[in-house]
Amino acid sequence: MSDRKIDALGTDPKVIDGKAFAVKLREKIARQVKQLQAERGFTPGLAVVLVGEDPASKVYVRNKGEQTKECGMASFEHKLPATTTQAELLALIDQLNKDPKVNGILCQLPVPQQIDPQAIINAIDPDKDVDGFHVVNAGRLATGGQGLVPCTPYGCLLLLKDRLGDLSGKHAVVIGRSNIVGKPMAQLLLNESCTVTIAHSKTRDLPGEVRRADIVVAAVGRPEMVKGDWIKDGAVVIDVGINRIERDGKGKLVGDVDYASAYPKAGAITPVPGGVGPMTIALLLNNTLIAACRQHGVKLPD
Numbered sequence: 001m002s003d004r005k006i007d008a009l010g011t012d013p014k015v016i017d018g019k020a021f022a023v024k025l026r027e028k029i030a031r032q033v034k035q036l037q038a039e040r041g042f043t044p045g046l047a048v049v050l051v052g053e054d055p056a057s058k059v060y061v062r063n064k065g066e067q068t069k070e071c072g073m074a075s076f077e078h079k080l081p082a083t084t085t086q087a088e089l090l091a092l093i094d095q096l097n098k099d100p101k102v103n104g105i106l107c108q109l110p111v112p113q114q115i116d117p118q119a120i121i122n123a124i125d126p127d128k129d130v131d132g133f134h135v136v137n138a139g140r141l142a143t144g145g146q147g148l149v150p151c152t153p154y155g156c157l158l159l160l161k162d163r164l165g166d167l168s169g170k171h172a173v174v175i176g177r178s179n180i181v182g183k184p185m186a187q188l189l190l191n192e193s194c195t196v197t198i199a200h201s202k203t204r205d206l207p208g209e210v211r212r213a214d215i216v217v218a219a220v221g222r223p224e225m226v227k228g229d230w231i232k233d234g235a236v237v238i239d240v241g242i243n244r245i246e247r248d249g250k251g252k253l254v255g256d257v258d259y260a261s262a263y264p265k266a267g268a269i270t271p272v273p274g275g276v277g278p279m280t281i282a283l284l285l286n287n288t289l290i291a292a293c294r295q296h297g298v299k300l301p302d
């Protein structure tokens with residue numbers, strides 16, 4: 001990393017520190033929760049449903065539960081066996097939809113193969129759908145309505161606005177068109193008046209598309225695919241990818257961007273780990289807070 005610069009605080013200003021941003025956001029949420037408890041007499045609550053024994057999902061659910069409680073919110077964990085039927089899961093979702101103490105509901109994906117994930121997502125009350133995956137929330141995002149926005153792209157947007165301020169008129173290239181990252185990311189950038197290109201596996205000349213971008217968001221799931229010579233000088237690079245690889249006989253997490261070659265070209269860049277990843281749970285808690293305030297008909301505290 002030839003042009004690495006360290007400022008007086010010992011940090012590299014080119015690196016977008018999602019971990020530090022998420023800590024600050026969670027501290028703000030904890031203050032807002034305290035204020036709601038003191039002034040409005042309610043505690044926002046998040047229910048997380050885990051079906052089966054997927055090891056990665058168990059870690060995510062544990063982290064979500066811990067961070068929910070650290071922010072002073074109520075955490076309701078429902079762990080169901082891998083043999084759970086779709087009807088049983090739908091019955092639990094129905095019960096959570098009706099529970100006034102539960103303001104947000106998240107069903108950890110993937111679910112076992114006897115269950116249709118879309119049927120579960122669409123059974124959640126859209127106003128409690130803190131993952132923002134319900135078809136109604138996708139529609140609200142697309143049409144400018146008041147909905148709940150998927151956490152990972154929402155986190156990317158906050159990092160971009162913190163770094164760049166007004167995004168209007170910038171050319172953004174989003175690589176990936178999944179319903180949970182690529183499409184909502186593109187929609188959010190369009191709502192900020194960016195000119196947006198969505199690239200995917202059938203895109204011709206991906207390097208050429210990326211070279212025109214002021215903002216690059218990579219959400220592909222292919223380790224280190226985006227190379228430094230694809231990046232326009234000074235572009236802001238947001239790497240959503242989380243890929244586990246073996247290097248020098250050791251396990252390592254890398255993004256979808258080849259960090260070593262992209263760093264010298266980028267104006268700012270998120271590392272993996274420590275960039276987008278930590279933002280996702282922070283935005284889940286933020287969505288739970290927003291959902292709770294809307295359900296109680298009160299303004300979000302400052």
Ligand code: NDP
Nearest residue numbers: 152176177178181200201219220221240241242276277280
């Ligand atoms: P999906 O597999 O659902 O989507 C991947 C997208 O990348 C698809 O649209 C696919 O195109 C496109 N793609 C695949 N290969 C290429 C290629 N060679 N060139 C251009 N585009 C390509 O993944 P997700 O959106 O769910 O996740 C993307 C990455 O983000 C993963 O690494 C995942 O682990 C990570 N992630 C991180 C999160 C976080 O908290 N930081 C949260 C969610 C995801 P096509 O549609 O044509 O097949």
